[in-house]
Amino acid sequence: MTGKQKNMKNHRSFAVSLMFMLIGFSVNSHLWASDATQLKHCQQEQLIANSTKGSRKLGIVEYRGNVEFCNPDMALKAELMTVEQSEQRSLFNASGSPVIFLQQSAEFTIESTSNQLRFTGGQQQLQLLDNVALKLQQTDGSELIIHAQSINYDYQQQQELQPSSILASGRPLRIELLSANSEKIVATAQNLNYQHQAGLLVLEGDIEFKQAGDIIRAPKIQYNTRTREWEAPKVNNQRIEVILQP
């Protein structure tokens, strides 16, 4: 192979890599963009679907095919959705590739994509399963983005969409935390526990935590979202590695 041929081959492989990178970027950005543009809340509960099946005795209605649903609390798009209505609660189960979900209040916006979703109205609980991506935005500009295998989102009672806790797990899960002043933290771990009122984010399992160029590798990290201080407690004599930006 001549030097010219090698050069051409390198250029070709670079172009292919670039193409895949661009496709990957556009798919990723499209995911959130589609959430924002496709779904809207509505004052009166509405839905469309290809077909439906209802059990009057059980109080369950199942909607199939291109399901689009909205009410004053939420909007979602799925392939299959069942609604179980009782006096105490409304239980929504949805599946799809993916299920797209949106909730908005004066202070918070929750957007998610996942293969399965379970939303319990009365108890205010959101469970997301399989290929989960969740974005929690606040009006002050802060954002928490989680990519995981499963997420449990418990809401504060009587507080519009304010999280009480978020529990997530994945192999690995990935988070991006953007503060109001645009300071960004990116981390991977196996489990996440976010307590909103305490402002405490706890990551566990094979963590790589990146903040302003610093990298921390540890089995456990506790991060205070208000003071922006982190702490890596000792766990079973496991090694903690810290690489600080000079």
Added chain:
Amino acid sequence: MKRWFPYALIFLAIVGLTWQWQSDAPATQAKDSTQEFLDHRYQMHQVSMRQFDDSGNLIHRIDAQVATVGEQQTTIKQPRLISRSESANWSMSSKQAIATDSFTQLLLQGDVKVIEHSGATPLQIHTEQLQYFGEQRRLYSSLEVIIDDGEITLSGTGFEVDLTTQDYQILSDVKGTRRP
């Protein structure tokens, strides 16, 4: 010979008239209402009928203003049908219905309304045509339908209802709204 000729003509005329009278007689008999009844072509007014299955359970009760009975089917005007089971209490009405298979199948046509009364809020179904299968206790239609369960109003095209379990299906183009 000439003398007998007018008598012969009168005789032939009498024979001819008698022949014609004899051949007309059966047609007159066919208009007899007894024969119409035997041929299954008659009308009944202010009809009320009940049908039971082999075990003696009531399948349904049908009330109608007029029922015209034919050989293959019965056309019913302003029918009202009531079908009850242990847990369900259905009533149906329409402009007309065509009954076949000894009244166990009805095709309800025009402004068809179906109501189930047993729940806290009635389930109401409105369409322009549906097929009622009495023995199977099922409803089917391929036309547009509106189903209102008191909280949610669903519309779509084509539906099936199981009158015993109260399960329903809308087969395509579903749209729904919940009352505020």
